[in-house]
Amino acid sequence: xxxxxxxxxxxxxxxxxxxxxxxxxxxxxxxxxxxxCDEFGHQSVERTLEHIFDLPYKSIAPLTxxxxxxxxxxxxxxxxxxxxxxxxxxxxNRDGLYIDRSSGSNIVAIDESSICGDIRIIKPPLLxxxxxxxxxxxxxxxxxxxxxxxxxxxxxxxxQQLGWATLSCPFTDHKGVGDADDSYAFDGKRVSxxxxxxxxxxxxxxxxxxxxCCIDLDNDEISFYRxxxxxxxxxxxxxxxxPGGGYYPAISLSQGERCELNFGGRxxxxxxxxxxxxxxxxxxxxxxxxxxxxLSRLVEMQCTERAExxxxxxxRRLKRFVPLEELFDPVxxxxxxxxxxxxxxxxxxxxxxxxxxxxxxxxxxxGTQAPHDYTSMDKVLDLFLEFQGSKLILEHxxxxxxxxxxxxxxxxxxxxxTGPYPYLALACHMLRREELMLLWWNSSDFELxxxxxxxxxxxxxxxxxxxxxxxxxxxxxxxxxxxxxMMLTTTALSGAISKGL
Numbered sequence: 001x002x003x004x005x006x007x008x009x010x011x012x013x014x015x016x017x018x019x020x021x022x023x024x025x026x027x028x029x030x031x032x033x034x035x036x037c038d039e040f041g042h043q044s045v046e047r048t049l050e051h052i053f054d055l056p057y058k059s060i061a062p063l064t065x066x067x068x069x070x071x072x073x074x075x076x077x078x079x080x081x082x083x084x085x086x087x088x089x090x091x092x093n094r095d096g097l098y099i100d101r102s103s104g105s106n107i108v109a110i111d112e113s114s115i116c117g118d119i120r121i122i123k124p125p126l127l128x129x130x131x132x133x134x135x136x137x138x139x140x141x142x143x144x145x146x147x148x149x150x151x152x153x154x155x156x157x158x159x160q161q162l163g164w165a166t167l168s169c170p171f172t173d174h175k176g177v178g179d180a181d182d183s184y185a186f187d188g189k190r191v192s193x194x195x196x197x198x199x200x201x202x203x204x205x206x207x208x209x210x211x212x213c214c215i216d217l218d219n220d221e222i223s224f225y226r227x228x229x230x231x232x233x234x235x236x237x238x239x240x241x242x243p244g245g246g247y248y249p250a251i252s253l254s255q256g257e258r259c260e261l262n263f264g265g266r267x268x269x270x271x272x273x274x275x276x277x278x279x280x281x282x283x284x285x286x287x288x289x290x291x292x293x294x295l296s297r298l299v300e301m302q303c304t305e306r307a308e309x310x311x312x313x314x315x316r317r318l319k320r321f322v323p324l325e326e327l328f329d330p331v332x333x334x335x336x337x338x339x340x341x342x343x344x345x346x347x348x349x350x351x352x353x354x355x356x357x358x359x360x361x362x363x364x365x366x367g368t369q370a371p372h373d374y375t376s377m378d379k380v381l382d383l384f385l386e387f388q389g390s391k392l393i394l395e396h397x398x399x400x401x402x403x404x405x406x407x408x409x410x411x412x413x414x415x416x417x418t419g420p421y422p423y424l425a426l427a428c429h430m431l432r433r434e435e436l437m438l439l440w441w442n443s444s445d446f447e448l449x450x451x452x453x454x455x456x457x458x459x460x461x462x463x464x465x466x467x468x469x470x471x472x473x474x475x476x477x478x479x480x481x482x483x484x485x486m487m488l489t490t491t492a493l494s495g496a497i498s499k500g501l
């Protein structure tokens with residue numbers, strides 16, 4: 001390439017960027033190699049690493065040795081962890097919560113001694129089905145101050161009373177949460193809230209809905225959310241409690257009803273600002289999330305380098321950084337070695353991180369709409385599968401994808417890449433690999449996750465009104481404005497359909 005231009009130096013002397021001519025049809029001989037050598041010039045490797053690890057400018061000293069995974073791990077353990085350490089110390093105040101540890105576990109779960117009726121635990125610990133006419137149960141955790149929440153994923157959409165209750169609330173074959181003093185519940189089947197008596201409240205629910213049950217003991221209020229949307233404050237002025245008592249998450253289900261409870265053992269689908277999980281996140285989550293963000297920046301930089309930009313755009317994006325061909329492997333392996341060492345040191349964190357930051361990272365790399373980035377996704381999977389423990393956490397990712405298929409809502413303007421589509425697309429791509437297909441096939445959750453992949457959540461009345469705000473037919477109304485509104489709706493529908501063809 002000497003005839004195309006002057007090459008000046010290597011990594012230590014700046015970034016050489018190939019500038020292609022604006023007309024791609026012209027001969028490749030019109031490309032020329034330009035060296036970028038300004039104030040960053042002689043330390044472009046260090047500046048690139050600072051960008052990947054989100055470190056301050058010139059915080060990495062000049063590197064004299066080879067760039068390998070051991071050097072990257074040293075940067076993570078020293079510069080990266082030290083700089084981001086303050087973020088680990090900003091823990092939430094969890095005062096006002098008590099977990100019954102009589103079973104010898106710190107896990108928030110259903111208190112088996114509280115169960116009234118015949119209940120089946122489909123999948124330990126929190127996927128439940130009612131086999132009795134009316135069953136009730138409490139969790140093994142209570143709160144008396146602060147703001148707390150838990151989520152319920154509806155597997156069925158019949159009569160269920162979800163909410164909060166004190167120990168004074170009796171459970172019988174006919175009475176449960178919301179049927180006594182100091183117990184409060186929401187039932188989307190009957191569109192009612194319950195505190196001894198029923199009152200109209202909220203929206204009807206459907207299978208796959210995620211119901212957020214929130215208690216604000218600073219303001220003595222209880223509220224509920226459907227798929228992250230507030231249904232309003234349901235109860236005001238609830239009785240204050242002290243450390244000797246408190247409000248327990250509690251549910252009552254009619255026969256055949258199923259739901260899955262999440263007290264924080266997995267990341268919430270729809271976290272509500274200001275409300276804490278009843279189960280604290282694992283301590284490894286913060287560092288694991290930031291390591292995956294670093295890997296995401298690395299993948300993004302490689303995609304940028306791979307993409308075809310005009311010469312000015314390419315220079316603008318890449319002038320600070322060295323070409324990644326020689327950096328990607330050592331940096332990515334160094335990040336992954338630290339990531340999997342972190343998971344190995346705290347084995348209980350794998351499910352939370354697999355359903356949370358790793359799931360989000362893989363969706364970001366793959367893309368939620370076509371065309372998907374299969375090349376980057378394959379490179380990430382190849383990288384992960386080199387490490388022991390990767391299959392277990394990837395199994396959690398597959399289960400998270402299945403769950404997302406069940407809970408994803410249809411959005412008209414995003415058709416056809418809406419509802420379960422992006423999660424199903426990523427799962428199909430992952431399961432093309434025989435080792436991951438066998439892993440999924442042999443997993444104890446295979447039947448449940450397969451059911452999830454076949455799911456598509458139906459809209460309720462309010463969802464349909466958002467998708468199709470007006471409906472018109474000849475003779476439906478003398479007001480011609482109804483016809484014009486209908487035309488707007490059909491235009492939106494046809495546009496969404498055309499986009500998918």
